[in-house]
Amino acid sequence: MPETEHFVNDGTGWECKRCRAAGGDDATPDAGPGRFFREGEAEGGGPGLSSSARASWADAARTTLRCTRCGAEERMKRGAQS
Numbered sequence: 001m002p003e004t005e006h007f008v009n010d011g012t013g014w015e016c017k018r019c020r021a022a023g024g025d026d027a028t029p030d031a032g033p034g035r036f037f038r039e040g041e042a043e044g045g046g047p048g049l050s051s052s053a054r055a056s057w058a059d060a061a062r063t064t065l066r067c068t069r070c071g072a073e074e075r076m077k078r079g080a081q082s
Helices: 017-022
Strands: 007-009 014-016 055-057 064-067 073-075
Touching: 007 017, 014 017, 014 055
Parallel strands: none
Antiparallel strands: 007 014, 055 064, 064 073
């Protein structure tokens, strides 16, 4: 599992370690196969991410990750961008 100082990639995408540890209503790693979207998205009127700790790229060159929840950012080292 690739890791950086602030983010971890479990194979389904990068997540903020701090927000992931905070928990809440997010899917847990033990809840079965990794899911990117929540179950029942059709009934809710739109898709929702399975984790609010998901990070996104802050730049077009994909060199910096940003947590969409807490705003933490980290510049990625070469080879860690799986």
